Amino acid sequence: MMGRSIAGVGGYLPLLRLSRKAANAALKWSGLSGPREGFRAVARWDEDPVTLAVEAARVALDGAPAPDKVIFASTSAPFFERSHAAMLVDALSLSRSTVAFDVAGSRRGAVSALLMALEGTGTGLVTAGERRPTQAGSGAQLAYGDGGAACIVADKGAARLLAAASLSHDFADIYASREHPTPYAAEERFVRDVAVAELIAPVVREACRKAKIAAGEIALSAVVEPASGAYKALAGRLGLTAPNVATDLAAQAGDLGAAHPLFALALAFDRAKPGDIVLLAGFGSGCDALLFQVEREVPGARAVAEALTHGAPFSDYVRFLNLSGAVDLDWGPRSEFDQKVAAPVLERYGRDMMGFVGGRDAEGNVQFPKSRIPVSPHAHGPEPLADVRLADVPARIVSLTSDRLNYCPDPPFVFGLVQFENGARVMMEFTDIEGPPPAVGDPVATRFRIKAIDRRRGFRTYFWKAVPTARPTMEIQ
Numbered sequence: 001m002m003g004r005s006i007a008g009v010g011g012y013l014p015l016l017r018l019s020r021k022a023a024n025a026a027l028k029w030s031g032l033s034g035p036r037e038g039f040r041a042v043a044r045w046d047e048d049p050v051t052l053a054v055e056a057a058r059v060a061l062d063g064a065p066a067p068d069k070v071i072f073a074s075t076s077a078p079f080f081e082r083s084h085a086a087m088l089v090d091a092l093s094l095s096r097s098t099v100a101f102d103v104a105g106s107r108r109g110a111v112s113a114l115l116m117a118l119e120g121t122g123t124g125l126v127t128a129g130e131r132r133p134t135q136a137g138s139g140a141q142l143a144y145g146d147g148g149a150a151c152i153v154a155d156k157g158a159a160r161l162l163a164a165a166s167l168s169h170d171f172a173d174i175y176a177s178r179e180h181p182t183p184y185a186a187e188e189r190f191v192r193d194v195a196v197a198e199l200i201a202p203v204v205r206e207a208c209r210k211a212k213i214a215a216g217e218i219a220l221s222a223v224v225e226p227a228s229g230a231y232k233a234l235a236g237r238l239g240l241t242a243p244n245v246a247t248d249l250a251a252q253a254g255d256l257g258a259a260h261p262l263f264a265l266a267l268a269f270d271r272a273k274p275g276d277i278v279l280l281a282g283f284g285s286g287c288d289a290l291l292f293q294v295e296r297e298v299p300g301a302r303a304v305a306e307a308l309t310h311g312a313p314f315s316d317y318v319r320f321l322n323l324s325g326a327v328d329l330d331w332g333p334r335s336e337f338d339q340k341v342a343a344p345v346l347e348r349y350g351r352d353m354m355g356f357v358g359g360r361d362a363e364g365n366v367q368f369p370k371s372r373i374p375v376s377p378h379a380h381g382p383e384p385l386a387d388v389r390l391a392d393v394p395a396r397i398v399s400l401t402s403d404r405l406n407y408c409p410d411p412p413f414v415f416g417l418v419q420f421e422n423g424a425r426v427m428m429e430f431t432d433i434e435g436p437p438p439a440v441g442d443p444v445a446t447r448f449r450i451k452a453i454d455r456r457r458g459f460r461t462y463f464w465k466a467v468p469t470a471r472p473t474m475e476i477q
Contacts, residue, residue, distance in 0.1 A: 004118045005157030006292065009266035010060030010150040011304035012052055013253055015312050015432045015471065016042040016323070020142050022315030027137060034142030038251040039313060039474075042323055043146035045409035046431060046449040049074040049129030050084050051462065052148030052259070054091045054448040057127050058391075059300050059307075060150040061092065067125040067152065069099040071117065073110035073258045075176070076132040077102070078460060088127060090354035091448050091462065093389050103258075107224065110149070110258045111282025115290060117153040118161050124153040130257035135182045136326040145254020149262035149304075158298040159269060159278065161290060163210035167203045168286040171195065173226055192227035199287045200230070201237050204279065207289040208238075211277075218242045218291070219276035222264035224283045225250070242279065245271070252308055266304035269294060310471040312434040323410060334407040339452040341461050356446065356464045358424055359385025366390075366424040388422065390446070391464060395420040397442050400430070418444060418466050432467040443469040 017039035024033050043052065053072055061067075070092075072085040085100035103109040110128035117124035129148040134141040173191040176183050185191070200223070208215050215238040222245050225231050231244040246264035249256070256263055261282045268278045272294040280290045314320075321327040349369070351357065358368030362383060365376040368390060372382045400416035407413070414430040414437065430438075431449060438444070444466040451463040 004153065004155060004161055005295075006151050006159040006269075006298065007123075007154040007157030008060045008062075008064045008152035008299040009262070009269060009304060010056040010058065010300045011259075011263045011266050011307050012055035012059065012148045013041045013307050013311065014043045014047055014052070014146055015310070015434065016044065017253070017311040017313050017474065018042050018142075018317075018320050019313055019315045023142055023317050023320065026317035030137060032137040034139045035251075039253065039311070040142055041145040041147050041253040041256075041311070042320055043131045044431060045323060046451075046465070047146065048131050048450060048460075049077045049148070050087055050091075051129070051448050051450060052131065052146065053084075053127040053129030053150065054088055054148075056129070056148035056150040056259070057088065057092060057125060059303050060125065060152050063299065064152050065123055065154075066094055067098065068122040069117070069120075069124045070094065071101060071103060071113040071124065071126045073103040073113050073126070073128040074130055075104060075107060075109070075257055076130050077104065085127075087354065087462070090351050093355035093357060093391075105285070107258050107284030108261070108282030108286065108288055109284070111261050111280060111288045111290070112166075114151055114153065114262070115164055115166070115288055118164070118290075126151045126153065126262070128257075128259035128262055130259050132176075132257055133182050133325060136321055138182070140183050140185065141324070141326070143250070143255055145250075145256050147253060147256040147259050147263060149256070149259040149266065151262055151265070158296045159292040159294050162213075162277070162293050163207050164288065164290045165203045165206035165210060166286065166288045167199055169199055170285055171199060188227045192230050192233065195226045195283065196230055196233045196237065200234055200281060200283060200289075203287040203289040204234070204238060204281060207279075207291050211291045213277065213291070215239045216241055217277055218279045220245060220268040220272055221279045221281075222246050222261055222268045223279060223281040224255075224261050224264075226283050249308070263304065266298070266301050267308070269298040270301035270305040309473050311474040312472050313474055314434075319410075331407060331409070334405075337407075338456070339454045340457060341452075341454065341459065346461070353461075353463055355389060356391040358388045358390050360388045361385055364423075366420070366422045368424050368426050388424070390420055390422075390424055390426070391448075393420045393422050393424075395444050395446070395466070397438060397440050397444055397466075398425065400437060400440060402437055416466075428464070428466045430467065431465045432471075434472065438468045445469050
């Protein structure tokens with residue numbers, strides 16, 4: 001185990017950030033409230049744990065070798081029986097020989113998976129994504145946040161594992177179930193006292209003992225707090241002096257669940273200098289504590305830190321309730337069309353759709369989707385097309401239309417023609433447009449998103465959408 005390293009990190013937050021101050025103002029009449037400062041990252045209707053994890057993984061994989069295993073961790077993944085990790089393999093256009101498996105049931109799942117990958121061999125991609133349901137007016141609704149994170153594990157990297165320790169403990173501080181899908185939490189003081197004394201402190205102390213360091217030598221921490229004030233109590237008990245980046249993340253984006261410790265770890269790596277020791281601790285049904293020594297700049301860490309500053313603040317609490325699924329609006333007959341996707345169709349075209357893979361003909365023309373006969377006017381008949389992934393190819397807007405006639409759970413519905421640098425032209429939906437719409441000729445990037453949700457059958461399909469390349473920047477409080 002020792003000597004294995006993190007070779008890259010990634011993180012992704014939705015563009016929308018709800019002002020907690022505005023949300024509390026909307027709830028003032030009720031006497032209910034949640035955290036009052038900072039923001040909550042809010043997923044759009046077309047974002048879920050899978051799409052968030054894919055976007056985080058794209059950051060981590062930039063310039064990195066293809067992994068031989070993919071692990072996906074979440075407590076809010078959309079399917080009970082369907083491998084989300086296998087979906088990531090297709091969305092990232094990885095080889096289907098890649099080992100893929102899911103981790104669920106615990107907020108520390110991603111940290112446990114990271115430790116497993118570090119104890120193994122080969123190159124592993126550990127991902128996490130969360131969009132946890134909450135009840136309107138609950139403290140969790142404003143305390144939580146939506147987001148994704150990822151780590152690349154390899155024999156050699158930028159941050160070397162020094163030591164690790166684990167403890168499994170069925171501590172019911174919070175739970176969600178099929179019968180009660182929104183979180184049910186125990187009393188906060190009880191949670192803080194037991195979690196610190198019986199779970200987190202012993203594990204961190206054991207990790208320090210194995211690494212032969214004192215807690216005071218730790219430069220930065222990424223420790224998930226099960227209750228407010230937990231890190232302060234932990235620091236006092238162990239002699240920790242390092243700032244806790246996970247606490248800062250919760251204030252600016254919310255508690256990201258299984259993705260929170262990995263996202264905070266990336267933020268800590270961005271602040272760290274070569275030689276610094278960084279503590280990572282995941283909490284949930286026990287605790288895992290890992291100590292890393294930073295040897296050089298960690299790829300992806302700067303991009304994750306920048307992602308925290310990219311956001312579009314909003315204060316419309318009703319819009320938030322709609323986006324988070326806490327209210328079910330009547331959208332009328334426009335929303336009643338059937339969106340069933342047959343399994344044979346998904347089998348034939350799913351990998352190209354998930355990975356945004358087009359084709360290049362013998363003349364070099366690129367198109368999407370593929371067809372037996374190329375769309376080029378120079379084509380003479382059927383010919384095989386070489387695979388071309390469009391997801392990372394720069395593109396610009398050729399045409400753009402915004403309307404409120406087509407059904408969209410967060411109107412308006414925006415679509416248009418996109419021209420890719422390699423010659424492909426694709427009619428695409430647009431998303432992440434806040435404020436004035438982009439203009440023809442503006443550059444766009446692509447994001448992996450939900451295409452449609454078949455609510456009658458509990459199924460969803462995915463595709464790629466265009467977003468403005470320039471993302472709004474918000475001031476960190």
